Amino acid sequence: QSALTQPASVSGSPGQSITISCTGTSSDVGGYNYVSWYQQHPGKAPKLMIYDVSNRPSGVSNRFSGSKSGNTASLTISGLQAEDEADYYCSSYTSSSTHVFGTGTKVTVL
Amino acid sequence: EVQLVESGGGLVQPGGSLRLSCAASGFTFSSYWMSWVRQAPGKGLEWVANIKQDGSEKYYVDSVKGRFTISRDNAKNSLYLQMNSLRAEDTAVYYCASAGGSGSYYQHWGQGTLVTVSS
Numbered sequence: 235q236s237a238l239t240q241p242a243s244v245s246g247s248p249g250q251s252i253t254i255s256c257t258g259t260s261s262d263v264g265g266y267n268y269v270s271w272y273q274q275h276p277g278k279a280p281k282l283m284i285y286d287v288s289n290r291p292s293g294v295s296n297r298f299s300g301s302k303s304g305n306t307a308s309l310t311i312s313g314l315q316a317e318d319e320a321d322y323y324c325s326s327y328t329s330s331s332t333h334v335f336g337t338g339t340k341v342t343v344l
Numbered sequence: 345e346v347q348l349v350e351s352g353g354g355l356v357q358p359g360g361s362l363r364l365s366c367a368a369s370g371f372t373f374s375s376y377w378m379s380w381v382r383q384a385p386g387k388g389l390e391w392v393a394n395i396k397q398d399g400s401e402k403y404y405v406d407s408v409k410g411r412f413t414i415s416r417d418n419a420k421n422s423l424y425l426q427m428n429s430l431r432a433e434d435t436a437v438y439y440c441a442s443a444g445g446s447g448s449y450y451q452h453w454g455q456g457t458l459v460t461v462s463s
Contacts, residue, residue, distance in 0.1 A: 235405055235406055237388070237390075266448075268445075268448035268449070270448070270449035270450070272389070272450070274389075279439060279453040279454065279455055279456060280381075280389065280439070280450070280453055281453070282444075282449060282450060282451050285444060285445065285448065285449035285451070286445060286448060286449065291451065321388075323388060323389050325389075325391070325449070325450075327447075327448050330403070331401075331403050332391065332394075332403045332404070332405060333379070333391040333394070334391060335381075335388060335389040335390060335391055336388070337388055338388040338389070
């Protein structure tokens with residue numbers, strides 16, 4: 235049950251696009267279309283941004299999109315805004331019927 | 345409006361026990377998988393455990409197996425986490441979360457309750 239691997243930090247200027255990767259194994263990310271992404275602002279609870287690889291919950295901006303290739307999932311934020319500055323975590327269902335989160339990525343808007 | 349409100353956190357000595365509760369409202373609690381997720385101070389999210397709608401299936405992260413027990417009372421719209429043999433590394437904010445779809449993601453979260461294990 236090792237954590238999924240994410241870059242520690244990603245930054246971009248307002249209006250730019252950034253992509254956060256989430257690398258696992260064939261027992262989690264690669265084996266199921268059950269990858270989700272969460273945004274967490276300091277001192278706040280996580281918020282669901284993407285579920286089942288590429289689906290957006292109602293109310294989440296269409297600037298957020300998700301995809302997956304093999305054992306790596308990705309979250310792309312387009313038209314970066316100051317309010318997007320936060321920590322982002324991926325999560326996947328696993329072959330053990332458990333879940334695992336990523337190591338987390340701090341997004342900085344320059 | 346969906347609400348998940350955790351309670352029961354606090355300071356406990358190593359080796360001690362604590363029971364967390366999560367009161368759910370605003371949705372049909374008995375229809376959803378439920379989970380506990382924790383976050384140590386300054387660290388990332390860690391999935392802890394989940395439980396099926398009727399309580400018939402429960403899964404745990406290896407580090408808490410045999411020490412923590414997840415349970416639910418659908419009549420009371422409540423989720424619980426019994427934590428025994430607590431260790432310093434269990435210190436974290438514990439979040440209650442409701443799962444969407446077939447239990448594959450966490451659509452609603454509580455605000456969390458802090459558990460501190462220290463002598």
